[in-house]
Amino acid sequence: MYYALLTLFVIVAVLLIILALLQKGRGDVGAAFGGGMGQSIFGAGGVDTILTKATYWLGGIxxxxxxxLSIVPKGEKGSILEKELNEGKTAPAKPSGGAQERRGTDTGTPSQEKAR
Incomplete structure (x- = not known):
């Protein structure tokens, strides 16, 4: 499900870029600061072309x-909390040995040496 949505997301993004580049410019920015009579920054009138409407729809999609995509998981099942709890169970804690075991010296009693 995630990868299908991701593929659709990329297709929509590419189409949105193409549609934005195909549209005709709306005039200079300078027109907003005292350009012609009755014109606004978005052009005269409010005529929406097919490209403009398609851009609105693709933007919404x-x-x-x-x-x-931010809600749907990537395909991993289970909750994050369960995974964290299971990781703690599967990795047993190592018993901490004495300083002598870490150094590798053998200073134990003879009965302890036989047990090894």
Whole structure:
């Protein structure tokens, strides 16, 4: 499920980039600071072309897919808490030996040497 959503996410992102690059520019930024009469920064009127509407829809789909990708797990089953608890059980703690065992010297009693 995760990888299907990720593939769709990448396709939508590429299509969104292509659609944004295909659209005609809306004029200079300077038009917003005293350009022609009746024009705004987004152009005269409010005519939405097919490309603009498709960009809006793809942008919405892009945002929804981004949220879904953050929610859907990558395919690992179980909770994070259970994994952390299981890791503690599978790795037994090593008994800490005395300083003599770490140095490798043999200063134990003869009965302890036979047990080794």
């Amino acid at each position: 892009f945002l929804v897919l981004a949220v879904l």
